[in-house]
Amino acid sequence: MAQGLCLTPQQAAQFRKAEVLAWTGKAGSARYDPWEPMHPPRTLDYIVAANGPFATIQSAVDQAIRAGARPDGAPYVISISEGYYTGPVYIPASAPPMTLFGAGRDVTTLAAGIDAQMSGDQYRARFGAQFDQAVPATRAIFERIAARETLTTCNTGVLRIEADNVSVSGLTIENLYACDRASAAPKGTEPDAQGRFAHGQHQAVALHVAGADRVHLHALHLRSFQDTLYVQSPLPFSSARTCVEDCIIEGDVDFIFGQATAYFDRCTLMTRGERGAMSWVVAPSTNINTRYGFVFHDCDFTHDGAETGRNGTSFLGRQWFEGVRATPYGPLPRNYACHIGSVSQAQDGGGTISRPTLEAVGKAVVIGSRIGSHIDAQNPWDDWGTVWGPRYRPAQASGSDFLHNLAAWLDREGLEYAHIDPSDIWLGIAP
Numbered sequence: 001m002a003q004g005l006c007l008t009p010q011q012a013a014q015f016r017k018a019e020v021l022a023w024t025g026k027a028g029s030a031r032y033d034p035w036e037p038m039h040p041p042r043t044l045d046y047i048v049a050a051n052g053p054f055a056t057i058q059s060a061v062d063q064a065i066r067a068g069a070r071p072d073g074a075p076y077v078i079s080i081s082e083g084y085y086t087g088p089v090y091i092p093a094s095a096p097p098m099t100l101f102g103a104g105r106d107v108t109t110l111a112a113g114i115d116a117q118m119s120g121d122q123y124r125a126r127f128g129a130q131f132d133q134a135v136p137a138t139r140a141i142f143e144r145i146a147a148r149e150t151l152t153t154c155n156t157g158v159l160r161i162e163a164d165n166v167s168v169s170g171l172t173i174e175n176l177y178a179c180d181r182a183s184a185a186p187k188g189t190e191p192d193a194q195g196r197f198a199h200g201q202h203q204a205v206a207l208h209v210a211g212a213d214r215v216h217l218h219a220l221h222l223r224s225f226q227d228t229l230y231v232q233s234p235l236p237f238s239s240a241r242t243c244v245e246d247c248i249i250e251g252d253v254d255f256i257f258g259q260a261t262a263y264f265d266r267c268t269l270m271t272r273g274e275r276g277a278m279s280w281v282v283a284p285s286t287n288i289n290t291r292y293g294f295v296f297h298d299c300d301f302t303h304d305g306a307e308t309g310r311n312g313t314s315f316l317g318r319q320w321f322e323g324v325r326a327t328p329y330g331p332l333p334r335n336y337a338c339h340i341g342s343v344s345q346a347q348d349g350g351g352t353i354s355r356p357t358l359e360a361v362g363k364a365v366v367i368g369s370r371i372g373s374h375i376d377a378q379n380p381w382d383d384w385g386t387v388w389g390p391r392y393r394p395a396q397a398s399g400s401d402f403l404h405n406l407a408a409w410l411d412r413e414g415l416e417y418a419h420i421d422p423s424d425i426w427l428g429i430a431p
Contacts, residue, residue, distance in 0.1 A: 004316075004381045004397050005428040012367050012430035017243075019294045020263045024213055027237045027315070028289035037167070037216040037243040037407065040099055042077055055108055056108060057089045061209065062135045065324060069096035075165065077101070077369035087112035087158035087173075092137035093212075095163035096194035099173040102170035105221040105248070113176035114156040117184040117204040123155075153227055157208030161215055164240075164420035168207075178273055179225050198277040202253070203227040213240035217247055225272060226253035233259035239240050239290045252308070254283035256294065257320055259360065261286075264296045271374060273306030280382060283315035284362035288402070292365030301366075301399045314374045315382040319362025319427075321393060328358055330391050330408045361396055367430045378410040381427045399424035 005011075021037075023030040035179075046060040047053060053058040057080060064076040075097035084104045086109050091098070094155060102108030114123070124146040131142040141162075145155045159168070160174050178196055185191075185200035192198070206222045209215050211234030222228050230253035231242045242262040249256060250270045273280045281301060286293030301316070308314050369378070385392040396402050400422035406415070 002117065005425055006396065007365070007367070007425065007428045007430035009430070011425060011428070014425070015292070015295045015297075015367060017263055017265065017295075017297065017420065020261060020295050021241050021243060022132065023261070024239060024241055027239060027287040030239065030291060032217050033300060035214055035241060037214075037218075038217070039169075039247070040075060040077065040167070041267075042079070042101070044079050044368045045076045046078045047081065048078060048085070050083055052081065056130070057085050057100070058130065058138065060093055061089065061095065061165065063136055063139060064098050065092065065095050065135050065198070067096070073097060073165075075099045080171065082107040083109075085110045088114065088160060089158070090138050090141045091116045091158045091163045091166055092141060092178060093162040093167075094137045099164075099167040100169070100171070101167075104170050104265045105172045105219060108170060108174040109140035109174065110158060111172075111174040111176050112158045113174075113178075114151065114158065114204060115177040115184065116151055116153045116156055116180060116201055116210070117181050120151065123151060133190035141173050151205040153205065154208070154230070154232065156203060156227075157205040157210070157230065159206070160208045160210055160329040162210045164215075165217040166214075166215045167211060167218065168220060169216075170220070172221040172223065173206045174222075175204040175206045175228070177202070177222035177224070179204075186293075187334075192275065195276075196275040198275050205230045208232065209240075209242050209258075211240060212242075215240075215242045217242065218246045219246045221248045223250045223251075225251055225275065225277070226255065227251070227257060228255040229257070229314035231256075231260040231262045233287075237287055237289070237359075239287065250304075252277045252279045254280050254318070254320065256281060257283035257285065259285045259287060261290065261292045264294065264299055266298050267296070268300045268302060269296075271301075271303045271308065271310040273304055273312075273314075273374075276306075279308045279314040280317050281315070282364050284304065284317065284364045285320040285322055285360040286363040286426075287356075288361045290363070293426075294365070296364070296366045296369055299366070299369040300384050301371045301375060303372050308374070312374065315374045316366065316371070316375055316380040317362075317364055317427075318382040319360075319393060319396060320386070321357050321360045322360075329405050361426060363426045365425065365428045365430070367378070369423050369430075379426075381428065397425075397427040398422065399426070401426075
């Protein structure tokens with residue numbers, strides 16, 4: 001099976017920034033909506049500072065929500081002074097356009113320790129006081145998360161953006177969770193000298209674009225271990241756009257992931273090897289009918305120097321398929337309860353594979369970037385899982401791979417993918 005395409009200049013030209021960011025909406029019938037992220041004039045509306053009118057980032061965001069959208073659609077501009085600020089911070093879907101800019105990522109930090117295995121009660125005890133005076137839309141997000149038995153990945157963000165037309169720059173945003181929760185690790189696993197576990201469910205998001213469109217991230221430093229940046233689509237079979245420029249993003253396992261379209265320009269993607277985990281930079285879950293997934297242009301894929309899990313080798317990525325109960329491809333062990341059934345059903349259940357899972361094919365293209373020696377040059381794109389396990393998918397570099405796998409492993413009854421072009425590029429690298 002192909003391990004990724006080496007793109008020609010003509011193929012690479014299909015992934016120009018203006019083209020990638022011009023499409024949004026329903027997968028397969030996206031609307032053309034040209035969008036060029038801009039740096040708006042810094043006419044300040046609110047200033048966040050320890051001794052200023054707004055002592056927390058959330059209080060300034062909430063004030064912009066109270067003020068309501070401007071008639072001309074101009075964003076509210078929130079300046080964040082040097083300092084250390086505690087998250088989480090939410091920007092609800094009903095919030096007006098806004099720009100948050102810090103004094104610089106070296107001197108302005110937003111941080112919190114939140115992981116997927118944290119209980120809602122723990123979340124409430126740790127962060128509840130921060131939202132006592134929040135506006136209703138903000139408070140509703142907190143209550144929704146705090147009501148959960150366990151948070152799960154999609155509720156761990158230090159900064160959560162649900163609103164369209166948001167720009168964030170000049171900050172370090174860090175999830176402080178140190179992979180030290182024993183309940184998140186496989187039974188019998190021993191921690192390292194720092195109390196960290198290399199394996200297990202250690203998801204801890206720094207920045208979560210939660211279904212928002214036209215989000216601009218600029219000059220940020222995003223830091224966690226697993227799942228640092230999550231760019232999520234608003235609904236299944238749909239997409240939204242995030243533009244990431246001049247950012248540093250650090251992590252180890254799948255540390256840039258999600259279903260949305262995201263263009264990364266002049267960014268540094270640093271693999272952290274300090275806990276010895278297997279490492280994949282990206283885990284796209286792009287719907288098969290969404291034009292673009294992740295595009296990296298003029299980026300540096302670097303490493304912190306510590307050895308990662310498989311003989312010091314890391315991978316550019318693997319294609320994530322979420323909500324899975326069984327594998328889309330490959331044989332299942334005899335003692336495994338789930339099996340491959342009709343993939344035309346709307347939801348997983350009874351050991352079947354849903355259409356959203358099958359069609360979450362994952363798309364990522366790297367153009368004009370520097371890829372460090374820590375990445376496996378011969379096989380930069382990894383399979384998901386192992387062929388003998390219940391969760392396996394081989395790397396699919398193109399529509400041709402998908403059609404081949406479909407014919408080889410799955411019952412096609414009720415499915416029609418004649419519209420898939422075998423030459424469609426899903427995983428590729430261009431000089």
